Amino acid sequence: MKFKPNHLAVGVLLALSATAFVANAQTVRIANQGDTMSLDPHSLNESLQLSVTGNAYEGLVGHDKKLGLTPALATSWKQTSPTVWRFELRKGVLFHDGTPFTADDVLFSLARATGDGSDMKSYTNDIKEVRKVNDHTVDIETLTPFPILPDVLSLVYIMSKKWCETNQATKPVDRRKGIENAASFRANGTGPYRVRERQPNVKTTFVRNGSYWGKIEGNVQEVVFTPIGNDATRVAALLSGEVDLMEPVPVQDIERVNASPTNKVLTGPELRTIFLGMDQKRDELLFSSVKGKNPFKDKRVRQAFYQAIDIAGIQRTVMRGASRPTALMVGPGINGWTAEQDKRLPYDPDAAKKLLTDAGYPNGFEVTMNCPNDRYVNDGRICQTVAANLARIGVKINLAVETKNTYFPKILRRDTSFYMLGWTPATYDAHNALNALMACVDDKGAGQFNLGSYCNPKVDELTKKIQSETDKAKRTAMIKEAFELHANDIGHLPLHQQTLAWGLNKKLDVVQRADNFLDFKWISVK
Structure with missing residues (x-):
């Protein structure tokens, strides 16, 4: 069958052609299956958004090519007491508009990230106070000892x-309510690239920051980021030379891209875990045929769903290994993480059918499942397969x-009964997942992405102890216990870790981080 692009795809390719570099070999055109939803760095805790905006904005600390912690806007940090961290700030740093970076910006930003509309509360929920020592020193006091605060x-x-x-953007863009402000469409960070132009769902153009405080190892002067949702169109754009780098490469096209004389696929393990969540709080599900009660409050129902999912089949046919x-x-x-615990039911x-019958649903029931189709690898097809699996048990x-x-x-409004989510712990530590995904939900940021409101007070108690424990053996034992409790509860339905697959022109040198972040400062054109 001959591929026939739709009108949107044609428009995307024309837009890419218009930005194609004729003589400038230091322009790089990047395509992704989705767009960053906003340029506001506090509006959505999603890795694509944080990866894209992280080229214009920076934190106090950053990560190197191997995900090790490295100084960024802070040159050093130390604990001055069990609950107080002192950060020495980098001097001579300018925001893109020429304004000097000082401690006032740190106090403001951490308060903004904690405020209404912020999607970053799970990172700041244990901060008690941020104090300015001088223009280039801040103290951050936490509610309890927090040895991994820099991470x-x-x-x-x-x-x-x-x-x-000045731009009436003191509060974050609230994606749940559809509220926008100047930070949605403009960026003024300290990072190695500036945003020159933002056209949501069309393209975002970045240019090299000539006044950047640090070293930019790559030679790229301009980056054009374009969302191309259609898999076939995205692959065609790479193979035709309309884009230089794209991700994800559909698993069925990896061999084809590698066979191209000018392109290759860069693969590697990703730290992200894809899972399904269920509303375990409401007395009646919002979207179900069951009235007067919530079947997901019954562990037998949750386990039935778990054991009905043919994860090996998904790995074989949907993910192609x-x-x-x-x-x-x-x-x-x-x-x-331990291999010992990583054994699925x-x-x-x-057995799943019997569990449903024992729970009082011998004929099954109806429920709506919410899924994205442009966020994770084959996300829509995974959900279709899960739906077919569950149909077998009624x-x-x-x-x-x-x-x-x-x-x-x-x-994120919790307007769902059954949903898909992917999560990469930003600290590369289990506490992050426990605090954001499994902790009982509060109004300060704990459980912010526990969208089904799973709650086990014992898991909460362990999560708080894990946060402050400095003895590695004790901490590891507590993580193991918390994971065991969550698994026994069938708190969520874990599926898999997906594999990274970036398609790129062979003339590019890039660094593929296991958290799927793409740093423009490390891209070079040969």
């Missing part, structure tokens, strides 16, 4: 207090698949 702050990007006040089935909410590479439709899934631009605001 936690790596994705809390610093904004200009003056710029936000480019995934690693998991029983945990974190994978290899995350501190606290067996796929067993008969559960009718009403599948609601949509672009992440509308999907995330919906599920």
